[in-house]
Amino acid sequence: MKKAIAALVPLTLIGAAPRGAADGEVALSSAMFVERAVADAHGATRIVLETPETVTRGDRLVFVLSYRTVGDRARSAFTITNPLPRPLRFEDSSDPGAIVSVDGGRSWGALATLTRRDLSGRLRAARPEDVTHLRWRRVLPAGEAGSVTFRSVVR
Template structure:
């Protein structure tokens, strides 16, 4: 079992600051609050399936998790949030079309289907979700001036 720990985030705007996981933090006038939820599915009446989200206290291999980062504050010119993935979590999909991923430690960015990785022999292959090392969101000026927002992503505990 793993304790639920959010990865550190880096916020870039007028200044950069590393954010510790698990609590609200101020960085250049911004505040962030993070949560991790375990996503479970169970049978429901009428042959349907119910989706249950439970706050994660401990994680087990195979758990499907949803990471939620709420932000508040106003920032002229927008800002960028970069989130390194913990090695114990495999990326399982974006929940926001503005999310970019990196498969090389944050050197290059794009949509997962547009990225490639190289094997030990130097051969390129299409990148897969388990290759993702970092996530990034660019919050444009109009949104940044709105005063609040939310970023989410899905993962699976390795």
């Protein structure tokens, strides 16, 4: 089944700081890629990232969330919170300090520390398919930029 790209892009992070942004504000942008296995001229397979037009069930997507401070003032505390669209199953993050939510953003922690109730009401360990949001915290010196990435699979 093909899925529309617009439904998968984390809309809360698209765009940059508005024109005339205050000194110390943070500009954000996001990009989404699909991983594809491609055979080279010698028959060796390598993984490439492509900008997708459509995605299908099982496609592995890579999201790159980029940030930078605007102006000459540092940000002592900056948090990126990214909802994970329901058609995606979380796989991993590039940042070992990333935390996740499995309850729509009400509580946060490392995936291994979170729990969910199963259909019978019993607690079980949270799994990657339970992740609803991802979060990263940063301190941004003036003029600094960076990015975080996460991978997901189309359900």
